[in-house]
Amino acid sequence: MNPKPAPGGPGPIEVWWAAPGDAPPGASALLARDELERLDRYRRPEPARRYLAGRALLRLALGRRLGLPPAEVPLDSTCPDCGGPHGRPRLPAAFGPLTASVSHAGDRIGVAVGDGPLGLDVVEPDPGLDLSPDGGLLGRALAPVEAESLLALPRSARPGAFATVWARKEAVLKALGLGLSLPPWRLVVAPADEPAEIRSVPPQLEASTGQLTLRDLPEAHPGEGSARALAHRARPPGAPLPGALPRDGAALLAAVDRTNPASPPQATHRAPGLHPSDVDSPQDAPIGC
Structure with a gap:
């Protein structure tokens, strides 16, 4: 059953979990031309499997x-810096406020889908890091x-923290759409032994981060x-x-x-009055960089 928006608030956020090896051979048929070209540029099979599974999911x-x-979801992956x-x-x-965020670490791929600003990240502790x-x-x-x-913390606890x-x-x-263009040390969050929370940001980002909620997710x-x-996106007052x-x-x-990938599922989120044919196919988009 597909999710429905809750009365008085945004719809639920779905977080889909998979592994790189979960994508069957037919998954490549879901990708647009630029995505297939990027897939072909991977030299090693492991990153290629990860990209295929993540983009198909x-x-x-x-x-x-x-x-x-x-295959007809009109994704735009144009890089804002170089146009690639x-x-x-x-x-x-x-398509309105619907957004998505993708992350992967090791053998885990996550895709979050929901309304408004959205950011998902998965990190595997690395004992080899110099902390x-x-x-x-x-x-x-x-x-x-x-x-x-x-x-x-004790040295043994530092990689996980x-x-x-x-x-x-x-x-x-x-979620802010910044990625690592903002030096990460300028964003302060709660330490690992405390509930997830945004503690401090540069003044120019205070209004944007004030609209966000940060939470930890349990392991799948x-x-x-x-x-x-x-x-x-943070909940409205009272929602x-x-x-x-x-x-x-x-x-x-x-x-x-x-x-049959050509058969669309039942829609649960579509911009009012918008028909799929009103949106350019990603296959028609120029490939830059």
């Missing part, structure tokens, strides 16, 4: 909400107050050890906090070879 999740065949087809995928403004006071990474990634909290803080930061930066499969964070519904992306991908 993104199209399937959005197609389910829009009532469009996944490797920017954050987004829908045309005509010492003189290593340089902490000064580039964390604000002094964040680094101080991290260094107060760093992963949690980093996932929170990336989720917020994605207990024992994975990955840190997961979601930043999304319930939108749910973050975990979804089985592996099952969604597995169904690709058993169904």
Whole structure:
């Protein structure tokens, strides 16, 4: 059953989880021309599988909400800096507030779909990171107050704590549409042993981050050890906090070879008066860079 908006608030946020190996051979038929060209440029099979599964899952999740065949979801991945087809995928403004965010770490791929600003990030703790006071990474990634909290922990606990803080930061930066164009140390979030919260941002971003809620997400499969964070539009006064519904992306991908990708699912979110033919196909978009 497809999600419906809750009365008095935004619709629920769906978070689809899968692994790179979950994409069947037929998943490539869902991709647009520029996506296939990018897939062909991967030299190693592991990143190629990750990209194919992530992009196919993104199209399937959005197609389910829009009532469009996944291959016809008009994603625009134009890079705002160079014009190449490797920017954050987004829908045309005509589709209203529906947005998506993609993240992957190790063998986990996540796709979040919901209304308004949205940022999902997944991070695997890396015991090999140099998290010492003189290593340089902490000064580039964390604000002094964040680094101080991290260094107060036992060495064995630091990789997991760093992963949690980093996932929170990336989720917020994605929701703001900034990525790492903002030095991450300028964004301060709560330490890993406290509930997720945005603590401090540059003055010019205070209005934007004031519209966001930050939360940690539980592991889809207990024992994975990955840190997961979601930043999304804050609830209006008096409205319930939108749910973050975990979804089985592996099952969604597995169904690709058993169904006809040309058949659209029932729409649950479409801009009023908009017909799919009113939006240019991504196959017609120029490929830059």
